[in-house]
Amino acid sequence: MPLLEAILAQQEQVLGDNHPDTLVSRNNLACAYLEAGDLTRAIPLHEATVAQCEQALGDSHRQTLAGRVHLAGAYQEAGDLERAIPLYEATVAQYEQVFGDNHPDTLASRIHLACAYLEAGDLTRAIPLHEATLARCEQALGDSHRQTLAGRVHLAGAYQEAGDLERAIPLYEATLTQREQVLGDNHPDTLNGRHNLACAYLDAGDLARAVNLMEATLARYEQVLGDTHPQTLVSRSHLAGAYQKAGDLAQAINLMEATLTQREQVLGDNHPNTLASRNNLASAYLEAGDLEQAIPLYEATLARYEQVLGDNHPNTLASRDHLATAFQRAGDLKRAIPLHETVLAQCEQVLGDNHPNTLASRNNLASAYEEAGDLEQAIPLYEANLAQCEQVLGDNHPHTLASRNNLAYAYLQAGDLTRAIPLYETVLAQSEQVLGDTHPQTLASRNNLAGAYQEAGDLEQAIPLFEAALAQREQVLGDNHPDTLLSRRNLAGAYQAAQAVQQRSTATSTTATGPQQPSTAE
Known part of the structure; x- marks a missing residue:
């Protein structure tokens, strides 16, 4: 950093403020500030450099367009997608007009725009743009070009974000093989x-x-x-x-x-x-379970996020939400619920009503209401959130499945078994189909359905399902994983409940056929 600052100072003195080399150095220094996480110096320097490039080189000069892309990236890093995305879109349009649709710089700028759409939670624009750009890269640059390989990785990442691991993983695997072959x-x-x-x-x-x-x-x-x-x-x-x-x-x-x-x-x-x-x-x-270390660290980290990134940066909002969850875990609902409510309001305002982070925040608030016993607020919020997950992420996205599971649990807590059990059964069937039989989320779903059967007094369905969940967790997660230990406790509880039912049944039978001995029977 000091070296870049010294080089820029020399070039300003020797070449002048608007010389192309000076502008390049200024851009490089701004990028270095950004990489160091120093947004307060990076963004103003990028803005000043773009303005100087426009003045000295012209609006459509390659260096001006590159500066605009870097500035949009700085806005994106700052969580300011409202400024980043329009700037990316305008720059892509200029690249297409000046350099053509298949120029490497045009293709690179399209990838940046698609990544910004993805960060904004706009999968319907991100994935098609990544797919179209990759097709262009393959056609214009070739199948094994470094930029084509990067485009393939970005597309795989978009599929992953959409919960479509059946397309993401093979694409990652194929790209890795090509990189090993081409790059070493x-x-x-x-x-x-x-x-x-x-x-x-x-x-x-x-x-x-x-x-x-x-x-x-x-x-x-x-x-x-x-x-x-x-x-x-x-x-x-x-x-x-x-x-x-x-x-x-x-x-x-x-x-x-x-x-x-x-x-x-x-x-x-x-x-x-x-x-x-x-x-x-x-x-x-x-x-x-170490709340004495967790909560102070969350509090200190949130204070730093607020200072460094600002009050409304997505990472600050996530940090605030994590602190609220920690308060909730500590049983401090008086601090957890207002903080969850604040975070949700900020997410809706900053990220929008349907952003994945907003959906997660809404789910967390519903969970806090549920834990406080306020099912009248929790259930409608879970229902609304599920409807939005289905609309935004799709019916089979892992987050949608989790949202459906949480609603089923709320129904169970409310004693509404007629809605809880069918919903749990649906979630399990979808998890098996989408995530696979032994995915940790599928195993959790199986355990939850077994618990609902037990709550309904249907131990004949509950126990085999508990047994299957435990056997799979031992195999997949290992003998001492917390989820495995939970399964073991749940199964032991179900066995105990079945034994109690059997004892009551035996006692009732003895009372009916033998001498009247209520005290013994009791």
């Missing part, structure tokens, strides 16, 4: 491809493949890029998250703590990735 086994793009594939395996519930691939990829990152390279730290952070999903909280927390220390040292205390590490560590503490 240790090229940074190849390593990123491996990392993305591992994350998709994790989403698919294939924990064994995800963890193994993440471990191998992290070892390569350490070897090729070094122990503290930002991308190595990203890989380490995701591996810790995979350990957490696999129920290995001790290993997850150790790795998260180490990664946070490294990020503080390498990136600085207020870098967005450092803040993300803090949030992840707080989440692991929360899952481990």
